[in-house]
Structure formats: C-alpha cells, structure tokens
Amino acid sequence: MNQTESCCRMSVDTLLIESAKDMLASKEEGLKEKAKIFALLGNEVRLKMMTVFVNVDSVCVCDLSDILKMNQSPISQHLRKLKDAGLLESKREGMTIFYSIPSDQKEILLSLIKG
C-alpha cells in the first residue's frame, strides 16, 4: 500500500488535511533544521554538555571530559557534531581548545535547555 490510501473521513476533512499539508510544506526547511537541533540535544551526553556551556560560558575539552566522566575521544566527537551544527564554536589558547556557545545561538539554546 502507498500513501494514496485514505480512510472514510477523507471526504469530511479534506480542507483540514490540505491546510495541514500546506503548513508543513511552508515550514519544511525550518522543521528540518529544528529536527537536527533536537536530535543533537536528544543525546544525554550532548545535552549535558550544552547545559554546562549555558551555565559556564567557556570550557576546554579536558575539563568537559572530567565533568562528564568520559574519555576524551567521545567528548571530542560530540563537540565536533555540535560545532558542525553551529551550536558551538572553538577558540585555541596554546594547546588548550575552549568551546563555547556562539552569541547568536545563546537565546535559542537557553530557551530550549533552561525552560
């Protein structure tokens, strides 16, 4: 069966269905982007990371590793994903690399994480 199947209610709610389709279509891009962010925050380790960044501003990799009680490798891998998505940025100071939330993302993340 494919998506052309429809129940008896089809004829009744055609308008509702069409408007829902239109709404989703108009939000397609935004929803894709949001889903990506949600998926990133849907991992407990990453959510903890971002919770730390929301509260502490700038943290280096090894401190995160300590705070989260995890090896450095998975920490770096998670940071990479968050950075690739634009939810984090990094700044080198000598050998140490500090991650933080870019200013343009702070409001969004605060509302998602604090709220």
Added chain:
Amino acid sequence: MNQTESCCRMSVDTLLIESAKDMLASKEEGLKEKAKIFALLGNEVRLKMMTVFVNVDSVCVCDLSDILKMNQSPISQHLRKLKDAGLLESKREGMTIFYSIPSDQKEILLSLIKG
C-alpha cells in the same frame, strides 16, 4: 585512559569543575527526561507530526498518513513512541483512533515547536 586524566588547567578551575558536576548531578533526572523528549522530536517525521498536533488538535491515523505521505505502519509506530512518552494520547471513535496532545503537555510542546 579513564576519566581520571586531567589537563594542566585542572588545578586552576577545580571550583568551576566541581560546581558544574554538582549542577549536572542536581539536574540528572530532568536532563534524562528532556533528552528523551528531544530525541523524539529529533526525528523529522515525529516533529512534523507534533507540529500538526500543535496546530490541529485532534487527528486520526489515516489522516496523518495522508498528510505525511507515509504508509500507515511507520505512522502507527511513531505515534506509539510519542504516546509511550506521554506526548500524545488517543481516543477511539468507532474504528477511528484520534490522537492529540494531552493538555498538560501543550505548553511545553508549544514552546519547543512554535518558538
């Protein structure tokens, strides 16, 4: 290597690290719960579903199937997950089963999805 590894900054920021650990520990339960919700909304199909429910109140399975242009089986499977998490509830009317957002979840979901 295990989590006892630490960088040269350890001694400098012990307080910051400890307070971050404490904060995470105090939020442990809430973060776990939030991560679950984010993970659910992190799937594009489910995010679309919840976006529909936020806007349309009550929708049946086959209408959703139509709106999302997907077979009924994966739709039911996603609905099951959302219902298991308490993000949706269902009500039977004859053969048709309507899903909707429980009133105690509306505010949270609206803030996550609309915002």
Added chain:
DNA sequence: TTACTATATTAGTATATACTAATATAGTAT
C-alpha cells in the same frame, strides 16, 4: 456468520549512532 475497514504489532533489514582503541596532529618545552 463473513467481509470489510482502521489501526496495531511483529519480524526482518538497512542505516545511523555512540562508544573503544589506536593513531594523528599540533602546540609546548627541553
């Protein structure tokens, strides 16, 4: 009863995810 409809569930599979372990990179210090 039988046939039909809407939804749910299950089994199987393909892909994605998150880790471990090992190695690479790049800065610092001698």
Added chain:
DNA sequence: ATACTATATTAGTATATACTAATATAGTAA
C-alpha cells in the same frame, strides 16, 4: 632535534533506529 600534552580523527563494533512487508486486532456492516 626529542619528549610531552591537548585535542582530533579514524577504524571497528555493538546497539539503536526507521523503515518494509506481513499479520493481528477490533470495530462495522451485510
């Protein structure tokens, strides 16, 4: 140069996820 430190990346693996296809359930209607 060599040795060391902080971080990044890669390969491999185990588990989770999201689908398809098939079947089960439960209400409706004849």
